[in-house]
Amino acid sequence: MPSPRSDDVLIEARGVAKTYQTKDGPVESLRPLDFAIRRGEFVSVVGPSGCGKSTLLKMVAGLLPISGGTLTLAGQPIKGPQKDVGIVFQSAVLLAWRSVLDNILLQAEMRHMPMGPARTRAAELIAMAGLQGFEGKYPWQLSGGMQQRASICRALLHDPSVLLMDEPFGALDAMTREKMNLELRRIWATGERKTVMLITHSIPEAVFLSDRVIVISERPGSIAAVYDIALPEERGLDIMASPEFAAYAKTVRGHFFAQGSLDH
Numbered sequence: 001m002p003s004p005r006s007d008d009v010l011i012e013a014r015g016v017a018k019t020y021q022t023k024d025g026p027v028e029s030l031r032p033l034d035f036a037i038r039r040g041e042f043v044s045v046v047g048p049s050g051c052g053k054s055t056l057l058k059m060v061a062g063l064l065p066i067s068g069g070t071l072t073l074a075g076q077p078i079k080g081p082q083k084d085v086g087i088v089f090q091s092a093v094l095l096a097w098r099s100v101l102d103n104i105l106l107q108a109e110m111r112h113m114p115m116g117p118a119r120t121r122a123a124e125l126i127a128m129a130g131l132q133g134f135e136g137k138y139p140w141q142l143s144g145g146m147q148q149r150a151s152i153c154r155a156l157l158h159d160p161s162v163l164l165m166d167e168p169f170g171a172l173d174a175m176t177r178e179k180m181n182l183e184l185r186r187i188w189a190t191g192e193r194k195t196v197m198l199i200t201h202s203i204p205e206a207v208f209l210s211d212r213v214i215v216i217s218e219r220p221g222s223i224a225a226v227y228d229i230a231l232p233e234e235r236g237l238d239i240m241a242s243p244e245f246a247a248y249a250k251t252v253r254g255h256f257f258a259q260g261s262l263d264h
């Protein structure tokens, strides 16, 4: 795949580094990183626990300042939370005192969206995520996977063009996870393509969903490799049984063995 043309680039990192200042001294989380994500591209980030994936996502979301380099969205430096971005965090982060529906509608309230269309959209998303019948329940009445599905609905409510997801399916059972993978791929492939940055510990998930997979090395994280996934645009779960898919998964997995980290 050719390197991104500069006019296609939506998210660009040049020498982006992160060092946390803690009471015990500085903790280097990410070494200077360079990467570019094209508009409409689906990029997954994989790497061992603690290598700085969530840190990177939070910086792209504008929730955490960078320590060095430049990080831009549509050519503008990322400073503070971005409007056209939806975020799914590693844990569901739902408000305990609001129902599922009201947690999803929080997105509309915060953005002062008209509530009529927001409710219609919320109902569609609830159906998509298989949460019908649970709209009025509270987060503590749901399983962890259901809570995470509700938080995905909330991230999609305002139809953002950039979707940042941190291990969104980690708490789901294998079957629901595959269903959500298919749904996410479908959402991405239809209509105006969202630019997606997905963090995952699942190599098959990364290969199945992505145009490119970025592999980060152990802390302090740096980009160890970037793989173009040249699988057909239209992907059903059966593609996972193909030799091409297996070859990609093996290449990425081999990388972790090379690093000596076997927890993936």
Ligand SMILES: Nc1ncnc2c1ncn2[C@@H]1O[C@H](COP(=O)(O)OP(=O)(O)OP(=O)(O)O)[C@@H](O)[C@H]1O
Residues within 6 Å of the ligand: 020, 021, 022, 027, 028, 029, 047, 048, 049, 050, 051, 052, 053, 054, 055, 056, 090, 219
């Ligand atoms: N607020 C913080 N203060 C100090 N150090 C932090 C902070 N947040 C993260 N770190 C450090 O930065 C490193 C990267 O953390 P991060 O959460 O980005 O990792 P991760 O790749 O998302 O891991 P995981 O796969 O387990 O979620 C960790 O080693 C952690 O110790």
Ligand SMILES: [Mg+2]
Residues within 6 Å of the ligand: 053, 054, 055, 090, 166
């Ligand atoms: Mg993390």
